[in-house]
Amino acid sequence: MRLFGALCRRKHMPNGHIWRGKDRLSKPVTISDVQQLRNDFEIQEKNMFYLRHSYLTPEQSFGHARELGKREENFLKMITRKKDFKDNITIESVLGHLRYKEAWD
Numbered sequence: 001m002r003l004f005g006a007l008c009r010r011k012h013m014p015n016g017h018i019w020r021g022k023d024r025l026s027k028p029v030t031i032s033d034v035q036q037l038r039n040d041f042e043i044q045e046k047n048m049f050y051l052r053h054s055y056l057t058p059e060q061s062f063g064h065a066r067e068l069g070k071r072e073e074n075f076l077k078m079i080t081r082k083k084d085f086k087d088n089i090t091i092e093s094v095l096g097h098l099r100y101k102e103a104w105d
Contacts, residue, residue, distance in 0.1 A: 014023035056064070 014025060016023060018025050
């Protein structure tokens with residue numbers, strides 16, 4: 001049994017899982033991998049630059065929500081959402097979907 005395992009074993013392969021653990025295989029780093037990582041860092045740095053330096057200055061952004069009517073829109077949304085009492089609910093409105101094709105003779 002052990003002889004069969006030793007003879008049929010793939011040569012130069014690590015014990016256990018080949019990508020985890022102490023005896024794992026590691027892929028060699030290529031130039032394209034380094035270039036891809038450098039491109040990813042450049043893209044991330046550009047994104048962080050745009051997040052740090054916003055398009056509008058604080059003076060320009062003052063009052064833009066008022067111009068768009070955001071306050072009134074949010075107020076109307078809150079009024080429609082907040083009610084003192086719930087609407088009247090009847091059994092017929094809750095169970096009305098069960099009256100499908102109800103035929104009387």
